[in-house]
Amino acid sequence: MEYTSDGGTVDLPRLFADLVRCETRLYNALNERLRERHGIVTSQFESLRFLRDHPAARVADLANEFAAGVGAMSKGVDRLAKQGWIVRQPNPSDRRSSLLALTDAGARLVEAAEQTFAEELTRLLGTAVASSSWSAVAQTLSQLRGALERDQVGLPAG
Numbered sequence: 001m002e003y004t005s006d007g008g009t010v011d012l013p014r015l016f017a018d019l020v021r022c023e024t025r026l027y028n029a030l031n032e033r034l035r036e037r038h039g040i041v042t043s044q045f046e047s048l049r050f051l052r053d054h055p056a057a058r059v060a061d062l063a064n065e066f067a068a069g070v071g072a073m074s075k076g077v078d079r080l081a082k083q084g085w086i087v088r089q090p091n092p093s094d095r096r097s098s099l100l101a102l103t104d105a106g107a108r109l110v111e112a113a114e115q116t117f118a119e120e121l122t123r124l125l126g127t128a129v130a131s132s133s134w135s136a137v138a139q140t141l142s143q144l145r146g147a148l149e150r151d152q153v154g155l156p157a158g
Contacts, residue, residue, distance in 0.1 A: 026124060033120045038113045045117060047076060048102065048110040051086060056099040058091065069156040085109055 003010045030042045040048075043066075050065055051057055063073040077100060080086045085106030088098035102110065129137070148154055 026121075029124055030117060030120055033116055034113055037116050038109060040109065040113060043076065044080060045110065045113050047080060048085060048106055049114065051100050051102050052107065052110050055101065056089075058097045058099060060097065062100075067154055067156065072156075080106070 001012050003012050027042050030045075034040050034042060034045055038045075046066065047062055050062060054061065059074045059077055060070055062068070062077070063070045066073070077086065077088070081088060084103055087101050087103055089101055091097045091099050125134070
């Protein structure tokens with residue numbers, strides 16, 4: 001199955017395989033480094049970073065951001081709370097949900113882990129592809145993500 005445009009022909013199954021395998025390998029490498037240095041995995045780091053950047057987010061906001069089920073995300077939030085990195089606070093506008101906030105320990109952890117995350121991404125990506133190509137890659141993936149999110153493609157059922 002090929003896609004043809006002004007820029008040439010693209011083997012879509014190969015493109016899909018490359019995207020998925022790159023994501024998996026990068027995620028695994030980041031997991032290893034974050035676990036080694038900070039005792040967390042990439043999904044925990046991403047959740048903590050999201051909560052730092054979006055104060056008073058709800059579990060549903062995390063689930064939407066990461067295209068995950070609310071139940072699965074709630075369990076992940078419970079694990080973060082059990083570690084003392086976040087707290088659930090009553091939502092004054094909806095008593096059925098909670099607002100999530102980083103604790104001081106969570107804020108310190110995400111700040112330290114962010115340095116490791118950036119260093120590891122730079123190491124992994126910086127030498128793999130010419131630096132002049134990254135802008136086009138980033139723009140293309142941003143456009144693809146935007147279209148998928150706009151059309152609500154790939155959201156978990158239930």
